Structures are given as structure tokens and as C-alpha cells.
Amino acid sequence: MKFCSNCGHRLHLAIPPGDDRSRFVCDACGTVHYQNPRVVVGCIPEHERRVLLCRRAIEPRHGLWTLPAGYLENGETLAAGAERETREEAGARIGELAPYLMFNICHISQIYLMFRAGLMDVDFAAGRESLEVKLFTEEEIPWNQIAFRVISETLKTYFHDRRRGSFPFAIGDIGTAAGDGRFIGAIAGLDGGKR
Numbered sequence: 001m002k003f004c005s006n007c008g009h010r011l012h013l014a015i016p017p018g019d020d021r022s023r024f025v026c027d028a029c030g031t032v033h034y035q036n037p038r039v040v041v042g043c044i045p046e047h048e049r050r051v052l053l054c055r056r057a058i059e060p061r062h063g064l065w066t067l068p069a070g071y072l073e074n075g076e077t078l079a080a081g082a083e084r085e086t087r088e089e090a091g092a093r094i095g096e097l098a099p100y101l102m103f104n105i106c107h108i109s110q111i112y113l114m115f116r117a118g119l120m121d122v123d124f125a126a127g128r129e130s131l132e133v134k135l136f137t138e139e140e141i142p143w144n145q146i147a148f149r150v151i152s153e154t155l156k157t158y159f160h161d162r163r164r165g166s167f168p169f170a171i172g173d174i175g176t177a178a179g180d181g182r183f184i185g186a187i188a189g190l191d192g193g194k195r
């Protein structure tokens, strides 16, 4: 961030009084420009033991497969955001949304919330951001062509839980001090149980 969005003056980094970390501060109008994590919402659309994946038509990871997910908009609930992203990327309608997995991705300041959801029908089609949209059984999942670590961890956990017959809400961590996106930290259920 270089210029103040309030008055256009050049910004500098400083620790505001009473704060404990550097912020972009405007000397001209006094505005402190806080930067906070962004929320990504998405879902696992299920249909007859298959899940819907989208092949990305955009960078990054063009051509690789992902679950419908994207940034939450202002004024939007988490569930409405997941429904919108699924409609936009996969042309699909979902229902019975159940919050399922949350991920801290601290090295890129993102929080993911993934729902489980049921596909309302199989009348889906690739949106502008997708090359292709398709239902996969567990055996058909293209594990070496999944776009993001958070998505492969979501799918792995989902199939693991499906074998056990229950889907407890859990929080996981993606990331590493080395910044290579390696998955660190177990996914722990809120009851403290590991899985």
C-alpha cells in the first residue's frame, strides 16, 4: 500500500500509539490503514457418493482441479458466499449446507471455511473461471492435479470421515515457516480428537 485511499497522501509504516505492530499510516489525514486476513468460502458439493470439482480456467494453477471456493463479499453470509461461488464456477445449485472444515493459512493471511453441501440437481456447467466441471468418485480424484494444498487436505479429510461415517467440524493449519505450502499440524476436532 503506497497512497492513502482517504486523501491520496503518501503512506508510511509506523506503530500507532497504543498498538503493537506496524501499520500503514497517513500523516496528512491521520487514517490508519489496517490490513486483516481475507475469508475464502467454498464447499464440497456431493451427489450419489461423488463430489463436484472444477478445472481452473484462470491463474494461478490454470488447468488444475479445485472445489468451488472464493473470497467472501462484504455484506454476505458464509453460506451465501459458498452458494454464489458454486453457482459462478460450476453453474451448480447446492442445499443442506453444513459447516465442515476451517483452515488457518497464516503465511498468506487467509481463512478458509469449507461446507459440505448437496447438489440440488446434475444440471451444472463450467462458469467463466472453469474449463470443465465434473463429478468424481473417490477413486477418480486426480490427486496429483489438485490446484491447492487446502483443497487436497479438504478432500482427504472428507473421504477419511466418510469411511468412518461422521463429519465432525474441525480446524486445520496449512503452511510452514519455509513457505512451501507443506501441510503442517493435524486437523483436530473441537472435542480435541485427532483425525
Ligand code: ZN
Pocket: 004, 005, 006, 007, 008, 009, 026, 027, 028, 029, 030, 031
Ligand atoms: Zn490520508
